[in-house]
Amino acid sequence: MSGKDATDTKRPAVDRGASEAALEAAALRLLRRHGVLAGLNLREVADEAGVNRGLVYHYFGS
Numbered sequence: 001m002s003g004k005d006a007t008d009t010k011r012p013a014v015d016r017g018a019s020e021a022a023l024e025a026a027a028l029r030l031l032r033r034h035g036v037l038a039g040l041n042l043r044e045v046a047d048e049a050g051v052n053r054g055l056v057y058h059y060f061g062s
Contacts, residue, residue, distance in 0.1 A: 020059055022049040 026049035
């Protein structure tokens with residue numbers, strides 16, 4: 001056995017500033033593409049930004 005268990009694993013560090021900027025840029029792209037009246041779907045914003053969907057709620061709330 002290697003001596004490591006599940007508690008030894010760490011998630012990769014996430015640059016919060018870069019993630020927030022990517023989400024904001026993605027939201028603006030979607031608004032330009034679909035228009036303001038179409039509304040924003042947070043799942044689409046996360047997918048467009050290439051980040052985990054949970055980060056949208058973590059950084060910006062619901």
